[in-house]
Amino acid sequence: MEVYVEFAWNEEHTAFRGKVRDFLRQELPGDWWDNYGGEGPASSQVMTHARSFGRKLAEVGLIVPHWPRQYGGEEADPWTYTILGEELWTSGEPRSSLYMGSNWVGPAIMQFGTPEQKERFLPAIARGEILWCQGFSEPHAGTDLLAMRTRAEPDSDGYLINGSKVWTSYAARADMCFLLARTSEQGEGKAAISCFLVPMDSPGLEVRPIKAVHTPDDINELFFTDLRAPASARLGEEGKGWDVISTIFHNERVSLPRPAMALKALDRAVQFLKVRGLYDEPAIRAEAASALAACEAARLLFMFVIDGRAKDKPPTADTNIARLAVIAAEFAVLELVTTHLPDQLGGDGDGVLRFQFQLGIASGVGAGPAEVQLNMISGRHLGLSRRK
Amino acid sequence: MDFDWNEDQETLRDALFRMTARHAAQPTSGGTAAAVHFDYNWDLDAELTDGEFFSVARIPEYGRLGAALVVQEAARSARVVETVASALIAPLLFDKDLPRPIALARVEDLTRMVRFLPVAKTLLVDTGAEMVALDVSTDEIEEIDSPFAYPVGRYQKAKDLSAGRFATSDRATFLQWWQLGIALEMSALARAALDFSVAYVKERHIFGRALGTFQAVQHRLAEDAELIQGAHWLALQAAWSGDAKDCALAALHAQNIVRKVTYDLHQFNGASGFTLENPLHFWTYRLKWLQGELGGPHAQAEVVADAAWGTSGDDSRLPWGSVGVAPRDTAPMLEGEFA
Numbered sequence: 001m002e003v004y005v006e007f008a009w010n011e012e013h014t015a016f017r018g019k020v021r022d023f024l025r026q027e028l029p030g031d032w033w034d035n036y037g038g039e040g041p042a043s044s045q046v047m048t049h050a051r052s053f054g055r056k057l058a059e060v061g062l063i064v065p066h067w068p069r070q071y072g073g074e075e076a077d078p079w080t081y082t083i084l085g086e087e088l089w090t091s092g093e094p095r096s097s098l099y100m101g102s103n104w105v106g107p108a109i110m111q112f113g114t115p116e117q118k119e120r121f122l123p124a125i126a127r128g129e130i131l132w133c134q135g136f137s138e139p140h141a142g143t144d145l146l147a148m149r150t151r152a153e154p155d156s157d158g159y160l161i162n163g164s165k166v167w168t169s170y171a172a173r174a175d176m177c178f179l180l181a182r183t184s185e186q187g188e189g190k191a192a193i194s195c196f197l198v199p200m201d202s203p204g205l206e207v208r209p210i211k212a213v214h215t216p217d218d219i220n221e222l223f224f225t226d227l228r229a230p231a232s233a234r235l236g237e238e239g240k241g242w243d244v245i246s247t248i249f250h251n252e253r254v255s256l257p258r259p260a261m262a263l264k265a266l267d268r269a270v271q272f273l274k275v276r277g278l279y280d281e282p283a284i285r286a287e288a289a290s291a292l293a294a295c296e297a298a299r300l301l302f303m304f305v306i307d308g309r310a311k312d313k314p315p316t317a318d319t320n321i322a323r324l325a326v327i328a329a330e331f332a333v334l335e336l337v338t339t340h341l342p343d344q345l346g347g348d349g350d351g352v353l354r355f356q357f358q359l360g361i362a363s364g365v366g367a368g369p370a371e372v373q374l375n376m377i378s379g380r381h382l383g384l385s386r387r388k
Numbered sequence: 389m390d391f392d393w394n395e396d397q398e399t400l401r402d403a404l405f406r407m408t409a410r411h412a413a414q415p416t417s418g419g420t421a422a423a424v425h426f427d428y429n430w431d432l433d434a435e436l437t438d439g440e441f442f443s444v445a446r447i448p449e450y451g452r453l454g455a456a457l458v459v460q461e462a463a464r465s466a467r468v469v470e471t472v473a474s475a476l477i478a479p480l481l482f483d484k485d486l487p488r489p490i491a492l493a494r495v496e497d498l499t500r501m502v503r504f505l506p507v508a509k510t511l512l513v514d515t516g517a518e519m520v521a522l523d524v525s526t527d528e529i530e531e532i533d534s535p536f537a538y539p540v541g542r543y544q545k546a547k548d549l550s551a552g553r554f555a556t557s558d559r560a561t562f563l564q565w566w567q568l569g570i571a572l573e574m575s576a577l578a579r580a581a582l583d584f585s586v587a588y589v590k591e592r593h594i595f596g597r598a599l600g601t602f603q604a605v606q607h608r609l610a611e612d613a614e615l616i617q618g619a620h621w622l623a624l625q626a627a628w629s630g631d632a633k634d635c636a637l638a639a640l641h642a643q644n645i646v647r648k649v650t651y652d653l654h655q656f657n658g659a660s661g662f663t664l665e666n667p668l669h670f671w672t673y674r675l676k677w678l679q680g681e682l683g684g685p686h687a688q689a690e691v692v693a694d695a696a697w698g699t700s701g702d703d704s705r706l707p708w709g710s711v712g713v714a715p716r717d718t719a720p721m722l723e724g725e726f727a
Contacts, residue, residue: 006389006390006628007389007624007625007628007629008389009389079389267697268715270696270697271715272715274697274700274701275715277700279697279700280699280700282686282690285689285690285693286685286686286689286690286693288693288697289637289640289688289689289690289692289693289696290640290641290644290685290689292637292692292696293622293637293638293640293641293644293692294618294641296622296625296637296641297618297619297621297622297641298618300618300621300622300625301614301617301618301621303389303391304391304621306389307389307390307391307392308391310389311392318617321613321614321617324610324611324614325614325617325618328614328615350715371607373610374606374607374610374611375603375606375607375610377610377613377614378603378606378607378609378610379606381610381613382586382606382609382610382613383586383590384586384589384590384600384601384605384606384609385598385600385601386601386603386606387601388596388597388598388601
């Protein structure tokens, strides 16, 4: 019988998932969810742990299995990398921001980098050695990225960078910043933007933490004051940064492991509901079941996107549909937990539920807000124009 | 994983599309001031029968996914033809063909309202303990006017189920395929209604511009597209796996999304969406019927919860090991402890 619409993992993929799970069981501390995972991947606990954990992941080939062999990968298919992402994310993302390197910074360097940049960064990313942050959003340029004002003034030695970034996760402990800045006075459009790879210990770069509900320093402001960057810090051609960003967004906005984490948190919530004798309440069971449906729907929509990637199909708005679906899924789980198990969200609450709460409550904000997804779906999936 | 249809399935889908397109969307046949009759499309039914489309579920190359295509394409087409029981449920349950069309009912529905009952030759009834198959005699049936865009009817008096052609105690499987049918039909109805509405808002002008250029309209349609795509893949996954939980889950999600989707689509079609000359009601009013079929979302949710997490005392289906520690809970403080 010919293979057709098929929703099962093959033997190779199942074996790979087992390998990752075995590794995580062996390598993560016994108190992982109590003292690490529940704090979130940008926390000091997880970021500090990631420095040693990343090297261990690299030793067993689990940092960049999807990369080309010439850069240390095994050319694993998108499904394999999806499985890796699911297993790590549902473990509280012990890679911390190492994942940026393998997900999109590395691929961007492969596509747009100079031979020197490839030699400097790709092996280090593949060894799990670089914690990244991304300097995109600014006080007046969040979703509207083209409104950014941070300037990288070209001069004879390279660039002089001045400006500020905000909402920068991981920055307090990151090694490198993937920075966007304007390199031209000409207009405010795409043509004036360039990308830079900037060490976080550069003179002229100050990191100020922003205290948030969950955390003292997981998100930050960056201030650039006459930061001198050599020309070799620029990734891609000057003024062609938008091409790089477009590639990044395609990779970043998939958020493919998030439904799996929501499913795990939902299972965890049901465990608590059972312990408390709440699970027999029909209304609560209905709430949990509907959340499960939303999570499974989101996961399938992501898998549909991965199927397209595995077949080298061009990107479509199906990515945005999946992103929108995961917001609904994460909120469904969030509502269940906050309504019936709010005490588990305190500092000594359950690590899995605390992690999911942090994800869920900001779900529609990060990695392209929900409204951007809606715009993309309207335009590219439904063919609706905003022109009168 | 593979989310593409194969060549055979594409051919089947194309054939269904061409066939349904040849038959006009069925005009209504009148009725009372409050509601209307919806005539059955016997010509399309005959063509589907002659082409053996009601048997594809028994062909290994097609199986449940082939039946899913029949159900979805018929639903999309807005034609009045019965497919869920004939193309999906009956072939999966029985080796031999039953007289058809086939109506589906819970026993409590028999004297209330059952879709396709006025045209059915066979009725499959869930009694709560077993599934009973009955021959339908039209002189026992009263056709009812309704808004639901199906021919609907009821028994004029209580039916003696012991006169059934046969019964099966495998009620769970019957209900499972029924849930799958609900999910498949609803996801296709919703997509067709969405596509129709998107085309409409591109053409309809208001305040000097196309209705579909307003962001408020676009965003709601985009939300609907996401919900419907999710329902579509859940339904197909259930058709592929045949798993009881997947079937219930797909039906639950489809029934959950109806309220928002039908509200939005009618809102954007305005008053014309409620007229018989506008085909929107063929999709949306059927969705409203199916929203409550088989007990509605709460009934499907009970099945999902049982399948996913078992009962209160059963933790065998929960992945305790993936977290590493069991839930720690503080014991509720008892009165005596205040002393």
